[in-house]
Amino acid sequence: MASVSIASVNKSFGSHPVIKDVSVEIADGEFVILVGPSGCGKSTLLRIIAGLETINSGTLAIGDRRVNDVEPKDRDIAMVFQNYALYPHMTVAANMAFSLVQRGVAKAEVERHVHEAAAILEIEPLLSRYPKQLSGGQRQRVAMGRAIVRNPKVFLFDEPLSNLDAKLRVQMRGEIKALHHRLATTMIYVTHDQIEAMTMADRIVVLRDGKVEQIGSPLDLYDHPVNLFVAGFLGSNGMAFFRGNYRDGQFVSSDGLKLPFATRGDLEGRDVVCGVRPDDFILTDDGVDATVDVLEPTGSETQMLARWGSQKFTSLFRGRLTAPPGSSVRLGIAPGRAHVFDAESGLRLDGQPPCHA
Amino acid sequence: MAQDHPLPSISPDVRRSWWTPARRDHFIGYLFILPQITGLVVFVLVPLALMAWYSLNEWNVLAGTFSFVGLGNYEKLATDPALPGVLWASACFSVGLVLFNLSLALLLAVLLNQKLAGTVVFRTIFFSPVVVSLVAWAIVWRFLLQQDGGINAVLRMLSIDGPNWLRGPNTAMVSVIVVQVVKNVGLNMVLFLAALQNVPQELYEAARVDGASRWTQFFRITVPLISPTVLLTSIITVAGSLQVFAQIAVLTEGGPGTSTTVLVYYLYQQAFQFHFFGYGASLAMLLLLIVGALTYLQWSLRKAWVYDND
Amino acid sequence: MIKSRSRLALALYALMAVLCIPFLFPTWWMITSSFKPVSEIFAFPPTLLPRQFVTDAYGRVFELQPFARQYFNSLYIAVAVTTGTLAFSSLAGYAFARIRFPGANLLFMLVLTGLLIPSEVTIVPLFQMFLDVGAVNTHWPLILVPMLGAPSALQTFIMRQFFSGLPHELEDAARIDGLGRFAIYHRIALPLAKPALAAVGIFTFLYSWNLYLEPIVFLSSPDKFTLPQALTQFVDAYGGPMWNIQLAAASLTAIPVLVVFVIAQKQFIEGLAYTGLKG
Structure with missing residues (x-):
């Protein structure tokens, strides 16, 4: 050895x-x-x-x-x-x-x-x-x-x-x-x-x-x-990415929608890409309306293809959901689970040092 | 060189860095190809160079004369009254042989490719002349093609008066071609058969669904897909047709007249029977030129008629 | 439907049977005629089987020429050429396929040149070269030129094509297992190349066995002759062929190879087809 x-x-x-x-x-x-x-x-x-x-x-x-x-x-x-x-x-x-x-x-x-x-x-x-x-x-x-x-x-x-x-x-x-x-x-x-x-x-x-x-x-x-x-690259369902920038500490997508990402005062005015893994979306009344495109039930979980404005993404929920295509659901993001990257360099912007264990 | 400073640079490390595993591998590669390359240099390149030199000299072996004549042999080539006949005979032989050989090979391959019982027996029979000694084969055919030989005897039983096959200018050429085709068609047949069997079966099924007839299937699917093999075999057959010697020597000795004197036979006569080595060498240059031109022609035409999925 | 299919099959069989005649009949005629007395050879109507079975011609074959010696000459030359070609072509073919040494492309051009040059083209200078080293009327030219010269280029080409198709991983595994280049060639590549080697071996043997121009150019004494050359020497005082003897000698030349072929026809034909497609 x-x-x-x-x-x-x-x-x-x-x-x-x-x-x-x-x-x-x-x-x-x-x-x-x-x-x-x-x-x-x-x-x-x-x-x-x-x-x-x-x-x-x-x-x-x-x-x-x-x-x-x-x-x-x-x-x-x-x-x-x-x-x-x-x-x-x-x-x-x-x-x-x-x-x-x-x-x-x-x-x-x-x-x-x-x-x-x-x-x-x-x-x-x-x-x-x-x-x-x-x-x-x-x-x-x-x-x-x-x-x-x-x-x-x-x-x-x-x-x-x-x-x-x-x-x-x-x-x-x-x-x-x-x-x-x-x-x-x-x-x-x-x-x-x-x-x-x-x-x-x-x-x-x-x-x-x-x-x-x-x-x-x-x-x-x-x-x-x-x-x-x-x-x-990692994760079985691709991470959902949203382009946009921070205004008044709030993430605003390139369509001009305010999306439910955590506020970041340090990123004011910066062009960023926010990422969310499909299973980190949550159904919450505090969320933002998303348009449902397709619902794919697999029994134990349900995959939902939806849109915030023009930006499409995949989300995944345990259990079963009913939402006809074209209807709206209010979606949020689990606290602390969003990833923020610099739009130009692609580097992570969460203040933590990158893991080089 | 000053000796008081021992040179530290030739340490084992430095030497090893020159004799790297990669270099060692290259060396082994050269060793592997050494016999073949030496052989090609000694038995191909050197003779080619010598031949070019001989062709510029008047060299009669019997008379023991060897003198530089520049392009004299080539002028002789251009004015040799026998040469047009020789080239015509070569062309007739090659064209006839290639066309007859390839079409018969394709016919036999298609027949063998039908799913019939016992085709292995037929395949063995059609291939068997390939393994019969060439001269033995020619001797038997000469025997069969005589005025009172086996073929005319069979014709006589049908009340047909057969010609003296090898003594008439046209029948001699046809006979030589047929004898050569029957001898070697098995090789091309086997290559075609393998190519036919490599055509995916579902293409035919798809074509049948599309309503294509058997003829359409053959010309629109089979022929394009086996065209690379057709190219390969035609190059081999054309090159082989220009090298034919033993059959001519045994069957007709170039006759009657010069009607079956093909280029290689003429070269042999000039160099080894009449001992004009210099002129023989210039004939060899001509042969080389023809083979090169034909191969180049076929190769550059391949784009036009060969299906290639690369 | 079924009826028309079987009628088609019958027609195909009939066609193939007719086509068989020129392939089979000469061999049949050669063998049967060699057992007929001279008077019966040209008899009309011709006899399919000898009415009178005589073997005189076979005895005369060995009396008129040192035929056993000539048989041995052809055999040992063909075996030597085949063995040498198998060794040298597979070595060179392997190196061109697998070892990336500088100049490989240029040297391979030389092989392709050899491939395109008919050996008849260089017969005049080759004769002079062998004359200069005193090797005319020996078997050296008949062994060395086919084994290493232009005719061997095709074999090297076929071997290179074959080795190029072998998976690289096998050689990587062999290197990790501790084999060097020669051992990889000898113990991994060669055993896997059996079909290609068989095809190359058969081609080479037949090529050497059939050579005619070279022997008549290089050889002059009857005990050095090879079979094809010897066959044409069974002539009477006027140069006319002594048919029954010539046919007996031709039968002796052809039959052993035919027998080997019929026994091993599957390997023979499929080996050639396989290599032809690859090459």
């Missing part, structure tokens, strides 16, 4: 920079998820940690060892790939044993490790099969088994669940988390799926255009996004 330290790392492909001065400290035994839209550099960063890509500047350390120039095989890491990367011409057992055999581990020892890992993942009956005879979920397990067998200091996962169907993905999510709990090894996990990031990570690193936007625990990021990008 080991910590991973990424310090001021830069990487470019030709003249095109893909990782820009990224620094992340990952503690021993931590489960860290790198998340961001496609092309943000998250997979490249993972491949840099694996040693599959070299870096142009900066320092990469695993444990106390600087590994900038160390070959992948000597970094004591294991990687689970998006398409599993199982060797098609080898059985499951041979796939799992391959790296140990490569390192010259004794045969009996190899077999013991393979069977242990197979037992953990419940794939013992599959050991003599070939990858093409397995289902997607089974291949996924074998790929994890191959990583476990190495008993690495760090596990690296590159979008390992993206090829599974939704139900299997939820199940594997739980299993990977349980595996982390059981092995207590450092895990670094790349995904573009913010739900995976929210549900599995100890800490999340949000990346955009090769730069770190924010690092923090899932709920930190959810509650205190440092900028509009992070605010919009």
Whole structure:
């Protein structure tokens, strides 16, 4: 087991920079998820940690060892790939044993490790099969088994669940988390799926255009996004955003409507974007009339698409609601739950320092 | 260089920074391609350069003469009374071969692509001449095409008096083309068949829903979707048709007259039977020019008639 | 409806059966005629099966020429060319597909040049080059040129196309598992390239087996001859072919390859089709 330290790392492909001065400290035994839209550099960063890509500047350390120039095989890491990367011409057992055999581990020892890992993942009956005879979920397990067998200091996962169907993905999510709990090894996990990031990570690193936007625990990021990008990226229903400015301490939308946001004397005259998560809207007589566009009941909760002036948003309520399209409901915002960002820079404007835990 | 200051700069670290994993990988890459590239330089580039040089010289191997004549061989090329006939024969052979080969290959592939039992047997039969030794194949056909050979014997049983196939100028050319097509059509057939099987079935279902007839389906769906394969096979077939030698040598020896003397056969005669190496080299330059021009032409025309989903 | 379908099927079968004749009949005629006495070969009406079954011609094949030796020549040259081509084309194809070394594009242009140059074009200078090193009337030109020269460019091209299609992840996984470049090529890429290697191997073997211009240019002594060249040498004093002997020799040349083909026709044809589509 080991910590991973990424310090001021830069990487470019030709003249095109893909990782820009990224620094992340990952503690021993931590489960860290790198998340961001496609092309943000998250997979490249993972491949840099694996040693599959070299870096142009900066320092990469695993444990106390600087590994900038160390070959992948000597970094004591294991990687689970998006398409599993199982060797098609080898059985499951041979796939799992391959790296140990490569390192010259004794045969009996190899077999013991393979069977242990197979037992953990419940794939013992599959050991003599070939990858093409397995289902997607089974291949996924074998790929994890191959990583476990190495008993690495760090596990690296590159979008390992993206090829599974939704139900299997939820199940594997739980299993990977349980595996982390059981092995207590450092895990670094790349995904573009913010739900995976929210549900599995100890800490999340949000990346955009090769730069770190924010690092923090899932709920930190959810509650205190440092900028509009992070605010919009995390959370299963997109955050509702309202453009406007503060007049006399009151938020006035670009349509000229006074919206029920908390008064902020310090932001007088400033162009801002106010954000509200869908479940932070409340039905209250003190609220402002919103026009209902669509009501989507799912049984336990009701999603409402509505408008304040020309600005559309999604809100979510527990239980059931009845409001015909075109009717009005009075909506407010739960106290302390609104997010205010600078319209120009996109940075959070709540006086709190951004979370860099 | 002053020796009293030991140079600290050549530390192991510095050397390692030159011999990086990336450089090592490049080195391995060069090692991997070394045999092939060496071979191409020695057996393609050097001969091409030598050939260009020979073509500027009068070189009679028998007489042992070798003298620089500048463009003399090319002037000879331009005035060689036999050459127009040779080029005409080459053109007839290539055009006939390509058209007949591609259309027969497509017909056979379409037939095999019908879901009928036993098509594997037919596929094996149509492909089998590909694996028969070329000269053996030509010998058998020469045997069959004689005045009193098997084909005329069959015709005689039908009371038809067959010609002496390989001795008449027109029948000789037709015979040579047919023999060559039957020998090699299996290759193109297999490529077409694979392409046909790659056309998604639902396109035909959609077309049927849209009310397209079988002909319309074939010309509006099948042909466009297999056109990349048609291009590939036509390039291979055109290039191959210009290289035909053994069949001509065995079947007709270029005759009667020069009616089946194609360019490669003429080159062989000039260089290795009459020992005009210099003139042979200039003929080779001409062949190279023709192959290059035809390949370029087909490649640049591909936009016009090949469906490409990239 | 069903009736018209089965009538259509019948018509298709009939058409295919007719089309089979030129593909099957020559081989049949070659084999049966080689067992007929000379008098029966040109008999009218022709006989589909030998009325009188004789094997004299087969004996004469080996008397008139060192035919066993020539058979061996063709075989060992084809095997050498095929083995060498498989090794060198797959190495070069792998490197061009997977290793990003400086100058790769320029060097690949050289391969494409080889692809477009018919080997007949360079036969004159090649002859002179081999003459200069004393290798005329040896088998070296017949081995080296197909293995490394213009004919091998196509094989390298096919291998490169195949390796380009292999998933990168497999190689990443192999690197993490501790394999170097050569081991990745040898233990991961090559085992997965079996279909492409089979196709390249078959193509190369047939190419070498069929060569005719090169042997007649380079070889002059009968014990060095290859089969295609030897076949045309069974002639009488006037240069006319000794038909029954020539046909017997042709049968001996063709039948073994045909038998191998019929046994393995599936791998044969599908391998070629597969690679052709990729390439």
